[in-house]
Amino acid sequence: KQEVTQIPAALSVPEGENLVLNCSFTDSAIYNLQWFRQDPGKGLTSLLLIQSSQREQTSGRLNASLDKSSGRSTLYIAASQPGDSATYLCAVTQGGKLIFGQGTELSVKP
């Protein structure tokens, strides 16, 4: 059974800092991995999608990497801003559906 874990559960950083969020999964037979952002009480906003054959994807200040063999992905956020404060979720696609981690709650202090 696929299990997705995100560490840390919560993170607080000062504005301007670069940071890395971690995601690990137990079964490497995935189709893709997707990173989402969730603001309190809201739905999920897709940030980046990495296909299983890819190693990384970039969008603006965000860079996501995927190492399928080791079952790990990282989301790198450069020059963090208070507006980046949210919960970040990773999900792997397997068996036609997305399987989520529990998320990392990020707080960026001005």
Place this chain on the structure above:
Amino acid sequence: DTGVSQNPRHKITKRGQNVTFRCDPISEHNRLYWYRQTLGQGPEFLTYFQNEAQLEKSRLLSDRFSAERPKGSFSTLEIQRTEQGDSAMYLCASSQTGNTEAFFGQGTRLTVV
């Protein structure tokens, strides 16, 4: 395209009542998913459709839950005889078949009192 739309956004109901939620996916997407999320947890898979066919239903889903997607367009999720433990955010997502990006709606927040 306005993205995935869910209605209502909030629902408060008394224990024992039935509730129904609606999801309108992105028009060209043939896959539609339902998830449930409680505070501090990641979304939990409930069920998904490809066109009008329900391909998988979570074993965690009791018989009180039913979902439909008539004609492969919008979908409804019904909860019968609601319980306090059903209180959660219910999320809908859609995607195209294959290794494509999934897009989520804003969710329906259910509170059972």
